[in-house]
Every structure is written in structure tokens, then in C-alpha cells.
Amino acid sequence: MAKTTQVSPLAPETFPDIPPIAGVRAATRACGVRYKGRTDVLLVALDDDTQVAGVFTRSLTASAPVDWCRKSLPGGVANGLIVNSGNANAFTGRLGEDAVEQVVEAVADRLACRPSRVFAASTGVIGEPLNFKAITDNLEALAGDLAPGKWHEAAKAIMTTDTFPKGAVKEAQVNGVKVTVAGIAKGSGMIAPDMATMLAYVFTDANIPAPVLQGILAPVCDRTFNSITVDSDTSTSDTCMLFATGAAGNAAAFSGPDDPALADFRAKLEAVMLDLAHQIVKDGEGATKFVEITVTGAENDRAAKRIALSIANSPLVKTAIAGEDANWGRIVMAVGKAGERAERDRLNIAIGGITIAANGLAVDGYDEAPVTAHMQSPEINVAVDVGVGNGRATVWTCDLTHGYISINADYRS
Amino acid sequence: MAKTTQVSPLAPETFPDIPPIAGVRAATRACGVRYKGRTDVLLVALDDDTQVAGVFTRSLTASAPVDWCRKSLPGGVANGLIVNSGNANAFTGRLGEDAVEQVVEAVADRLACRPSRVFAASTGVIGEPLNFKAITDNLEALAGDLAPGKWHEAAKAIMTTDTFPKGAVKEAQVNGVKVTVAGIAKGSGMIAPDMATMLAYVFTDANIPAPVLQGILAPVCDRTFNSITVDSDTSTSDTCMLFATGAAGNAAAFSGPDDPALADFRAKLEAVMLDLAHQIVKDGEGATKFVEITVTGAENDRAAKRIALSIANSPLVKTAIAGEDANWGRIVMAVGKAGERAERDRLNIAIGGITIAANGLAVDGYDEAPVTAHMQSPEINVAVDVGVGNGRATVWTCDLTHGYISINADYRS
Numbered sequence A, B: 001m002a003k004t005t006q007v008s009p010l011a012p013e014t015f016p017d018i019p020p021i022a023g024v025r026a027a028t029r030a031c032g033v034r035y036k037g038r039t040d041v042l043l044v045a046l047d048d049d050t051q052v053a054g055v056f057t058r059s060l061t062a063s064a065p066v067d068w069c070r071k072s073l074p075g076g077v078a079n080g081l082i083v084n085s086g087n088a089n090a091f092t093g094r095l096g097e098d099a100v101e102q103v104v105e106a107v108a109d110r111l112a113c114r115p116s117r118v119f120a121a122s123t124g125v126i127g128e129p130l131n132f133k134a135i136t137d138n139l140e141a142l143a144g145d146l147a148p149g150k151w152h153e154a155a156k157a158i159m160t161t162d163t164f165p166k167g168a169v170k171e172a173q174v175n176g177v178k179v180t181v182a183g184i185a186k187g188s189g190m191i192a193p194d195m196a197t198m199l200a201y202v203f204t205d206a207n208i209p210a211p212v213l214q215g216i217l218a219p220v221c222d223r224t225f226n227s228i229t230v231d232s233d234t235s236t237s238d239t240c241m242l243f244a245t246g247a248a249g250n251a252a253a254f255s256g257p258d259d260p261a262l263a264d265f266r267a268k269l270e271a272v273m274l275d276l277a278h279q280i281v282k283d284g285e286g287a288t289k290f291v292e293i294t295v296t297g298a299e300n301d302r303a304a305k306r307i308a309l310s311i312a313n314s315p316l317v318k319t320a321i322a323g324e325d326a327n328w329g330r331i332v333m334a335v336g337k338a339g340e341r342a343e344r345d346r347l348n349i350a351i352g353g354i355t356i357a358a359n360g361l362a363v364d365g366y367d368e369a370p371v372t373a374h375m376q377s378p379e380i381n382v383a384v385d386v387g388v389g390n391g392r393a394t395v396w397t398c399d400l401t402h403g404y405i406s407i408n409a410d411y412r413s
Helices: A066-075 A093-111 A132-136 A137-146 A151-157 A210-223 A260-282 A301-312 A315-322 A328-337 A368-375 A402-408 B064-075 B093-113 B139-145 B151-157 B208-223 B260-282 B301-314 B315-322 B329-337 B368-375 B402-408
Strands: A024-029 A043-048 A050-054 A078-086 A118-125 A166-174 A178-187 A199-203 A237-243 A290-298 A348-351 A352-359 A378-383 A390-399 B023-029 B043-047 B051-056 B081-089 B118-125 B166-174 B178-188 B199-204 B239-244 B288-297 B348-351 B354-358 B380-385 B391-398
Touching: A024 A118, A024 A151, A024 B093, A043 A151, A043 A315, A043 B199, A050 A066, A050 A199, A050 A210, A066 A093, A066 A118, A078 A093, A078 A199, A093 A118, A093 A132, A093 A137, A118 A328, A132 B239, A151 A166, A151 A178, A166 A260, A178 A260, A199 A260, A210 A237, A210 A260, A210 B023, A210 B329, A237 B043, A260 A290, A260 B178, A290 A301, A301 A315, A301 A328, A301 A378, A301 A390, A315 B402, A328 A348, A328 A352, A328 A378, A348 A368, A352 A368, A368 A378, A368 B166, A378 B402, A402 B315, A402 B402, B023 B139, B023 B151, B023 B199, B043 B139, B043 B151, B051 B208, B064 B118, B064 B239, B093 B118, B093 B139, B118 B208, B151 B166, B151 B178, B166 B260, B178 B260, B199 B260, B208 B260, B260 B288, B301 B329, B301 B380, B301 B391, B315 B329, B329 B348, B329 B380, B348 B368, B354 B368
Parallel strands: A078 A118, A199 A237, A290 A378, B081 B118, B199 B239, B288 B380
Antiparallel strands: A024 A043, A043 A078, A050 A237, A166 A178, A178 A199, A290 A390, A348 A352, A348 A378, B023 B043, B043 B081, B051 B239, B166 B178, B178 B199, B288 B391, B348 B354, B348 B380
16 A cells, blocks of 8 residues: 655655666566555666675564575675565565565576575565565566666665655775765664664675675664664564675775775765665654754763663654654653663753753753754754763654654554 | 643543541642642651552652652651652752752651651652742641542542543451552553553551562562553653551561462452553553553563563554554564564464464454454453463553644643
């Protein structure tokens, strides 16, 4: 059921201008897996030795395609990617595994590669058997349409309750060679760490071997997709994959993921993934505010992140922000329930850069006017120092509004 | 700010008929701590050797009165209780500690007891200094009004966003003597374990020493107040206290909290506390459905409770229930994100007693009609078996509706 929701007020004005990446071709098609009148299958073909890394949901009820990808990832090479929207192929048991195999083998046939080099994802309704024939019957047509640079179409085909397609791109230098890093993502609800994206695919022409790629991807994921939350609900299908075709031809003798030669690549990859992660928050179901929450002074970075997420997931904080109310009492409450050390009498809270509570007390006569103006803007900044140590973390979320209830109280019916 | 919200559709028809308890007198008054035109302070006087037990919030930003009660509890004796609504006296630093001392010492003067035998609580807005003079200036009048049996008035004076006062009562037998167990509670939002009540006070004329009383109270709390959630947000003020005046005069040589002579008392106490806990859920902000979630087959009881709370706190499950949609895919998701062992291919889910998923698959052609009818009723039952072991737990929650957003997006302003 494609919803006729209005585009999020926080959406970027346009989809970015992303150049083709050598070694990556894509095609999309309206296959009628579940939705009518829109594309719902994405096929990507990747040149021969494309290296691959991936991070998947930590849900214990992961979908059948997530299980498949996890099994194939150690091979380190990808030649194909097939994604459908409308049905998550999760909680579908043996039928679900069969469906993935049918689809993946058909794609492998078309692309003349081993099935273990084809990665898959499904996103949409949980618990209904996937009508895989809708996909396999359309593979010939999809394969015939494969072409470079179809980023916008690709981002659209994987949308579910998203109100806009999400893409991002950066250029980087690796050993003196210019490479491109481009990604698409989808996600709007059921968004929380661990692996918050629902789906994100990043492609590069850089020449980087899979083990190094994996070592780069995981920590960047933690600081980007795993640092956002819309509603604290973790999907069964969350997948973030990074494909490197190597077509740029840079020298690739790296000491490991932390090799200084990869510093610019890592920075640009993080910029692309952070951009996509922010777009997911900005498309949060019912969102009217984009909220950045930074916690400092925690026992360590992990504690800071847990406190930040406790604030970001608090329905009372999120509704206060929806109501444009600088209700820092609710922030105090969320710090207190996080279960991490915080010095109540050294707590500082700033909203929009204005300190409104210091050393555990409301700042006497602080200027409410700029705080009120900030609360009325679409991007809200909350900074909390818990006065214990040097741990810090930043996470991003959106507000909780009537729109979220409207979207989710009648999603399936 | 007293809100003029309509009474919850899930409210009981009337406040129960609760007899006086010998040794307990109460008075309430409109002191203008924050609200206008309603009572906002409750004073309770307890006869000389009243034994006391308590369980408090695990929030690390607990309120000043919570700190005070924790410090006084080891004394085991209570002569007074003073509670105000409208201001939580939390995150008020040194000022907050002073305010508690001023109030408690004034009450101790009136009741001619030591300050350490006066317990206190404050509930309402966080982070604003408590206008304690509004309380102390009215203590003479309050003391003059002390009388037995004022349960309904007491329950009303401690309300904040509650839409109805909450009370419950049972009779029990201890060593052949009839005793009464009666309680009042308040809570509607910012409700989650640990210590979910916000405030609950249970009184009995049973003769039970404080250490035994404490040993009884804590586990019962875990199965009642700590097994409910409205919005996953834990308050800074949560307090549950149990006062035993001993006026019933039963023999009191107990071996400990598990003494068989106390079996009936324990059962009736649990019934009273469960009744109050359910009333808090039924007064959950915006609630239109009361939801019982039972998880069986978990690794142990603790794991079962964690899974049950993951379901109960999921915004997507709660909005589906608001939409009267038996969307068990979202239940699967919530099981998966709980982080406890679950056998995906042995998962069973029943709604309203009808099994709709078995062994990890939708039940083919199950009868949707009775499930739909159940979803339209005000009390929803969800049962999940995760197929691992013998752990089980039941928790209670409400749905997430537009009402919750309306109440919380403009609470303070």
C-alpha cells in the first residue's frame, strides 16, 4: 500500500546530482510485489571483482534476505544486488528462505555469476510470504534495462513509507586517484539502532579489498546510521552495504582500515552515510523537527551514546519538541533513566546554544526569547553535559507528532 | 496547570468504597503550590509505631523528596506523610533539599515526632523551585482537618495529569485476625519501570515489622507497578510506600517475608497493588485500550519480562493497537529487538486467545473475525511464546494515540 502522504517538511529541495560510478549499473521496475503503480524492484549489476562490506540488523528475528547476506558476506565479492519493497520477507520461515534462494539464483543466472555473489534485501510488511515470482518473472526485463547512473530511480524503487528518495555523493582521493562515493537509502519508521537504516547502499569505484572495506564500514555505521532513531523500533531488515568496484584503479596495498592513505575516503564515506542518515531522520514518520542531541562529560563514549539515545527516544522529550516547548525537565528525566552515571548537581543543559540549566539548577533569568525562537525553527540542537568524565556522543532524531500516530495507526489495514 | 481533560474511557465507574484503617488519618487542602482551584497537598498522620517499607525510582536524577525518604527508610517507623502535586521538586539542587527539610520539620512539629519519621513526595513539573511556604503555611489547617477514611480526597489531591483518582482495597487474614489493605496511587504519563507508579501509598492495620514489610513489598512491586508502562519514560519521583499501623493487633512473630502466616496478606497486597497499577495504565495519557502482554517460553523470567516490555514499549505495536489492527509483524519486530533469545521458527503469537502465528509462520486461513472483534474491544490480550525455555512474564500497557500527543505537546506551556 503506497501511502499518499505529503512530502516531509524537512525534505531536501532536490535529489542530489550523482554521477555514474564505473562498474555499477542499475534498473528498476514496477513488478507488483505488493504496491500498484510504482517501481518496487531494484536490480544492480556490479563488475567482476567488486569488493563488498556489510552491516546488518541485530534483531533476533532478522529477515530471510538478511540471513542470506550474512552467509554470503565472508566471500567478499559482489556481482549483483536485488532489492524489493512492499514485503520484508521476514517471519516467513522456510518459505522465506526458499523465496530468497529462488530470486538470488535467478539473478545469478542473468548476471552469469555464483548465487553467493548476489546480495538481497526485502523491505515492507512483515509476516506475509513474498510473491517471489513477481520478481523472477521480471528479471529479464530488468536485466535488459541495466544502465549506469540511475540513482534517483534506484532510491525511489526501495521506498516504503518514505516521502522522498534519499541519495548522497562525495568525491575522495585515494593514493592520488580521484574516486566517487555515492549512496542511496530508505527509511522512515521502525528506525532505531542497531542498524538504523532499514536499507542503505553505498557504491564507490575505489579499489579497496573487502576486509579493509569491512573494517572501515562498521565504525562509520556506528557514528551514522546507528546514531539515529525515529521511534526506537529496530527493523528485521536493516542492511547497510558498501560496494567497491575498483574501477578507479588506485593502488590498493593498504595496511588495514586505518591506513592513512584511506583517511580522505573514510571521511567522505562518513559524510555520505551521515547525509543519508540525516535524510532518514528528516523523513521520520510525522517529523516536523530535526533534532541533534550531543552528550558530553559521560563516563565514556558508550555511556554518552546511551544517554543521548535515552533522550532521543523519550516520547515526552519528543512531544515537547513537537510542541516547541524547551521543557528541559523532561531531558533531566531522560538522563536519569538512561542507567549511566550522571552528576545531578553538575548537569548542564543548553538548547540552541543557550545554557538554560547549569550545575543542576535552572539558570536564573536566562533569556527565554532566543530559546523560544530556536524551538520554533525546524532544526533543534540539544547539548547536555553530565559532569562525570570525557565521554561524548551525538545522535539525531525527530519529534513525535500527530502525523506519526496517523501514519501508524492504520498502516496495514 | 490542571488540565481539563476528559476522564479516560477506561476509568472504573466509581472510586471504591474503602473503610477507615485504624491508626491512619488524612487531610487535603488547596494550598496553591501550583494549581488553582483544586486540592494539591495531602497530609497523613500515622499512629505511633507504624512500620514502613518503600521502593523508589532507580532514576539517577531522583527528586529531593526521594532522596529524603531513602535516607529515612532504614529507621522503619513512620508517623507522617506529606505529598504535594504540581511541582516535583526534582533537579532543584540545594534549594530542593532545603525545601524538603523545611516541610518535613514543620510536619514533625505538628505531629510531635522526629523529622526522620516523616516521609515526603512531590509530583509535577521538574526543575522549578518548590514554593514550600505554600505547604508550611497551611499545615496548621491541614492538621486540624485530619480524620480517618478520607481515601477519595487523598487520591484526588495527589493527581497531576490523571483523569481519575485511584484507590483499591482488600481484606486479609493474618494469624486469624482480619486486617485491611488499602491503597491510593497517581500516575498517567512518564510511566515505566523501574518503579512505575509515580506515587502509590498502601496502608494496613496489620501488625508486621518493617524488615518483613520491606521483604514483602519489593517483589510485589516487581510484579505490579514495575510491570506496567505507558510511555517508557521513568519518573524522577516514583515512590511506592507501605505503612502498617499494627492496630489490628495480630501476633507478629514472623520468620520473614515468606512466612506462611503472611500468605493471605501477601496475596491481598498484590491484588491491591495490581489493581492500582492497572488503573494507572487505564489512565495512561491518551489511552483508549488496556493491553495485557504475556510472554512465555523465554530463557528465564527476566528475559520474558524484557521481551514483554519491548513489545509494550514499541510505538509501532502501540499505534497498531490504537488502530485496532492485529499487526503481529510489529510484535515479531519487538521480540527481535529485545536482545533476548527467541527461536524465530518456534515463535507463537495469539491475540485475544486466537493463535495467528505458529512455529514462525502465519497460521494459514485463521479466522480473522474474532480477532478483529477482540481488537475493537477496550481490553486487548497478546500472548507470545518464544520457544526457548520456561521463563514467563506478564506486563500491562496502553495504546499510543493522538491523545498522548495532544496532552504532551503542550504540557508546560
